[in-house]
């Protein structure tokens with residue numbers, strides 16, 4: 001069984017952490033080949049897609065996103081849409097009036113800031129400025145902002161969702177009880193450049209299919225040989 005890596009700030013710990021993460025990255029890429037998970041190139045589409053996907057499985061939010069696109073795309077249609085009409089589309093996912101209100105607010109904010117309901121202008125901003133802008137949109141938190149930055153705007157940044165955090169925690173690359181804030185800080189400080197996207201999408205694939213929340217399939221896991229949890233799970 002591998003030893004969990006120390007969380008001290010010593011250089012040798014950082015070198016060991018990076019060696020381990022590079023090994024995991026290469027192995028997961030061979031297994032999963034960077035699936036896109038349905039995420040979108042268009043950052044305006046992606047903001048609504050990401051907000052619908054929060055704590056919701058794909059089989060529930062994907063049909064709702066399709067209906068939302070059909071009814072309100074181009075997104076300028078949200079500027080004139082009654083709240084009840086948007087809420088009706090979002091109703092299968094719950095909190096439909098709150099979500100509908102956020103979507104309408106986002107549309108109005110983009111119209112005010114850019115003269116159109118589009119996030120394309122963010123492509124010309126620095127990572128820091130685009131990040132700050134996204135965090136200012138209604139309902140967009142740290143993880144959602146990072147997803148839009150990574151999936152649609154091409155930035156080398158890690159969004160730590162439940163799958164990525166769980167797999168890295170079990171593997172020994174994050175403390176298992178890590179908060180989202182700390183997970184983002186650790187990844188920002190430690191992750192080698194250029195691998196955030198590939199590592200993230202492959203961690204999500206591994207977390208959905210093998211290293212699942214309730215019953216991780218350690219006995220058939222193809223990265224078990226270096227996992228700090230190997231042999232500890234039933």
Ligand code: SF4
Pocket residue numbers: 167170171210211212216217218219221222223224227228229230233
């Ligand atoms: S060995 Fe088990 S805990 Fe470790 S990554 Fe694989 S499935 Fe997850």
